[in-house]
Amino acid sequence: MLDIKRIRENPESFDAALKRRGMAPQSVVVLALDARHRGWVSALQRHQARRNEASKAIGAAKARGEDAGPLMNEVAALKDSIREAEEEGRALAKEIEDLLAGLPNAPAEDVPDGPDAAGNVELRRWGSPPALAFKPRQHFDLGEALGLMDFEIAAKLSGARFVVLKGALSRLERALAAFMLDLHTGTFGYTEVSPPYLVRSETAFGTGNLPKFAGDLFRTTDFFWLIPTAEMPLTNLVREQILDAAMLPLRFTAHTPCFRSEAGAAGKDTRGMIRQHQFTKVELVSVTTPETSDAELECMTGAAEEVLRRLGLPYRVVALCTGDMGFAARKTYDIEVWLPGQAAFREISSCSNCGDFQARRMAARYRDPASKAARFVHTLNGSGLAVGRTLIAVMENYQQADGSIVVPAALRPYLGGLEVIAAAR
């Protein structure tokens, strides 16, 4: 949610930010509504001040046993004006709120401009694709050949975009998650959290998924939302609070299932595990002061990268351009892992600084020791990493000519020392 005060003070930069997102200017509309709203509010306050004053006088007069009749009539007459100003003011406030709730965060200044993913800027690469003396296969071919990845039975159970893993692949998935959690909690100062997977609308609003992106989410019959990412519960851990500045930064990590309806992704990545209705992810969330959030984003991205380094998976880091960034983000780095089977880099993590955009929606603040004022915190989130996609990356990068998969050294302790995943017999 953007700050109406800042829009009022600087409508040009508000419109400029929208333009960078490829959207039409809105300041004229917003400010017109705002002016009408403030007109009603000030009228309301005038009437209320008079009512309060007169009511006190009535109390005083009655206490002295005097006649308060004329004053009482005057206050009674004010009621209609008060009611009208309240109704008009509230209607306009809601209109403004609804409008602002649907507008995306303003991009940070150093975010490259661009219409879509083509405008993203590669920042760095790590590692090099494995030298394979054979034509690399895609993960679904490998998995099915191993007899450990079954899309057909998954379709019978649940339909398209689901998978059943078995045996060593299932264990590999669990190992990856445990490895990631251990790294983030042990090395990077994150606190492991086991959050709810069903949340209320207010929670989904807080992170910016509602009201605009309800179509991407699954919902239960009694109106819980299934989390599309642990960002949702983890970020909302600080909602409606005034935090002690000394507690910051707060760093949370969680391994959770994620549920996405992928409503707008018909026809994309229809084969395999790349795009599923359900997958698991180890999420990173930081809550910081405004002064430290930029540095925190670098730190968080570094933590996600470290997972890939330790697994020996080649990747690149990309700065998303204005046209490719998510709704709540002011700056985002995507980490893309190399998939030999596709001969392409594919997104495996997305790390974003949301500034105070989510904090405003959640009413999450901290007490600034210098000014003693309650200020909105900054929130960041990143995948550290998407477990399903990491599993794919391990399979494709560590595949051998016979279709078996070498287990990266870092994971072997989590797999009881297993070195190679071979066909189940």
Place this chain on the structure above:
RNA sequence: GGAGAGAUGGCCGAGUGGUCGAAGGCGGCGGUUUGCUAAACCGUUAGGCGGGGUAAACUCGCCUCGAGGGUUCGAAUCCCUCUCUCUCCGCCA
């Protein structure tokens, strides 16, 4: 599923029609005392919106005691609806 209780400031917790944005405590902040720390004592301390003022200090008005509506000249306090939380019983991983 059945029965009951409750929602007040950063936290705990008083407050059943007027001077209550709200006692008291905790916590925080400032100070006194102290060789230092602790303790004690004194003072201070809600958020939001809008106006004045130099973006500061300061100051004025309005709103907010879960949300919405009602009664009343006047509501934290009375009435209605909703939401949420908790306790007990039942069932259950």
